[in-house]
Amino acid sequence: MLSQSSSQMPLAVNHISVDCVVLGFDGEKVRVLLIKRVGEENGQVFHDMKLPGGLIFTDENLDDAARRVLRELTGIKSINLLQFKAYGSKDRTKNAKDVHWLERAIQMKVDRIVTIAYIALVRINRGLTNSSGENEICWVPLDEVKTLAFDHNIILADAIDVVRRHAEADPSYLFNLLPQKFTILQLRTLYERVYGKPQDVRNFQKKVNQLDYVVALDEHEQGVAHRAARLYRFDRKLFKRVRR
Amino acid sequence: MLSQSSSQMPLAVNHISVDCVVLGFDGEKVRVLLIKRVGEENGQVFHDMKLPGGLIFTDENLDDAARRVLRELTGIKSINLLQFKAYGSKDRTKNAKDVHWLERAIQMKVDRIVTIAYIALVRINRGLTNSSGENEICWVPLDEVKTLAFDHNIILADAIDVVRRHAEADPSYLFNLLPQKFTILQLRTLYERVYGKPQDVRNFQKKVNQLDYVVALDEHEQGVAHRAARLYRFDRKLFKRVRR
Numbered sequence: 202m203l204s205q206s207s208s209q210m211p212l213a214v215n216h217i218s219v220d221c222v223v224l225g226f227d228g229e230k231v232r233v234l235l236i237k238r239v240g241e242e243n244g245q246v247f248h249d250m251k252l253p254g255g256l257i258f259t260d261e262n263l264d265d266a267a268r269r270v271l272r273e274l275t276g277i278k279s280i281n282l283l284q285f286k287a288y289g290s291k292d293r294t295k296n297a298k299d300v301h302w303l304e305r306a307i308q309m310k311v312d313r314i315v316t317i318a319y320i321a322l323v324r325i326n327r328g329l330t331n332s333s334g335e336n337e338i339c340w341v342p343l344d345e346v347k348t349l350a351f352d353h354n355i356i357l358a359d360a361i362d363v364v365r366r367h368a369e370a371d372p373s374y375l376f377n378l379l380p381q382k383f384t385i386l387q388l389r390t391l392y393e394r395v396y397g398k399p400q401d402v403r404n405f406q407k408k409v410n411q412l413d414y415v416v417a418l419d420e421h422e423q424g425v426a427h428r429a430a431r432l433y434r435f436d437r438k439l440f441k442r443v444r445r
Numbered sequence: 446m447l448s449q450s451s452s453q454m455p456l457a458v459n460h461i462s463v464d465c466v467v468l469g470f471d472g473e474k475v476r477v478l479l480i481k482r483v484g485e486e487n488g489q490v491f492h493d494m495k496l497p498g499g500l501i502f503t504d505e506n507l508d509d510a511a512r513r514v515l516r517e518l519t520g521i522k523s524i525n526l527l528q529f530k531a532y533g534s535k536d537r538t539k540n541a542k543d544v545h546w547l548e549r550a551i552q553m554k555v556d557r558i559v560t561i562a563y564i565a566l567v568r569i570n571r572g573l574t575n576s577s578g579e580n581e582i583c584w585v586p587l588d589e590v591k592t593l594a595f596d597h598n599i600i601l602a603d604a605i606d607v608v609r610r611h612a613e614a615d616p617s618y619l620f621n622l623l624p625q626k627f628t629i630l631q632l633r634t635l636y637e638r639v640y641g642k643p644q645d646v647r648n649f650q651k652k653v654n655q656l657d658y659v660v661a662l663d664e665h666e667q668g669v670a671h672r673a674a675r676l677y678r679f680d681r682k683l684f685k686r687v688r689r
Contacts, residue, residue, distance in 0.1 A: 217533065260535060286528065287507060
């Protein structure tokens with residue numbers, strides 16, 4: 202755990218936080234769950250946004266802290282959180298505005314905060330409640346995200362990259378973003394949004410037809426102006442059997 | 446970054462370390478680079494081993510710390526380190542022996558240490574030097590690793606798992622473990638060791654023959670008792686072209 206020069210150099214004593222990139226899909230756009238932040242810097246009130254996150258408690262494991270923070274800020278329970286990276290650059294706290302905001306909030310001097318970042322894919326229609334009562338939460342489309350607190354723009358960009366690689370290794374991953382019953386158009390739109398490029402309509406339909414675990418239902422969309430499209434569902438059991 | 450209940454619960458102030466799982470392959474076995482540790486507990490001297498690692502300095506990024514620690518302990522420079530997981534369970538320091546050893550070494554009270562774990566695959570024949578002069582380093586075959594300090598057995602097991610998944614997504618990854626020129630037997634043995642199961646000799650040869658980027662050389666092994674086998678090399682440029 203230790204190397205010789207440790208005795209000659211100051212060791213960092215750090216705060217540790219968890220930050221969660223929670224992604225949802227509204228059928229048209231991929232959205233990220235953000236918390237509105239109100240702060241004050243040089244006598245000026247500012248409003249911006251940040252990822253849901255928080256410092257870990259003394260007796261808390263990292264994964265438990267991520268679950269707690271998310272539950273407190275969004276009401277989301279029993280969620281599949283994937284730890285994907287630790288961020289510990291000194292540059293994380295180079296913006297005085299962030300440091301002052303945090304020091305005021307925790308009433309403690311802040312030197313460096315190492316944050317452990319998590320990803321969760323959720324169905325966007327699940328109910329959200331903010332038990333902290335302090336901060337407003339909102340689903341922001343990825344292409345409308347502005348400058349976030351700390352290095353949260355970097356964390357968000359890295360998360361999208363991890364989602365892409367994860368989905369390539371495990372094709373079931375993105376179905377977490379879709380409703381129980383979905384149309385092929387929704388599925389295709391999701392792939393286009395995640396990979397940032399258009400998918401050929403016919404090829405995509407062909408590919409889906411070859412997937413046993415995407416099951417066509419005897420149901421169609423309800424209450425749409427255009428011709429109602431067939432609904433499909435993802436069969437996880439079948440998927441697991443096929444992939445073995 | 447903050448949730449309401451933070452003000453009512455004690456926040457953890459933590460030490461942060463980096464630990465490196467450095468893997469090599471001797472043609473027969475996969476080995477991990479370990480540091481011998483000498484400690485004292487209840488008046489008894491003990492000897493065991495740990496992963497190369499160390500606490501981060503105040504002004505150091507995580508990746509820089511990992512590179513520094515590895516350079517100090519093993520002499521290894523310019524290495525490709527992959528950050529793969531943060532470990533922050535309170536159980537990491539449940540063994541008094543580990544805590545006392547560390548507190549004596551850094552002359553500081555230790556509550557919790559969150560460690561950020563890295564993987565590196567290296568050619569085992571590279572020279573190693575330990576500039577710290579304190580700890581002996583050695584290459585230990587994976588199947589001979591005993592109980593390590595802290596949770597390093599868990600970190601090592603997780604690392605092997607990451608290597609497997611990484612190699613599936615990127616077939617060039619495992620070639621980092623082989624010498625510049627290698628035999629098919631070496632390549633096959635490496636796969637058998639990493640995946641923990643035998644590979645059919647003929648099928649494996651066939652598979653390799655289909656890979657343009659594994660290039661047969663007009664050279665054979667030197668100074669072997671058995672029939673000298675043909676040597677091959679991995680062509681990274683060709684690999685990159687094929688994979689695009």
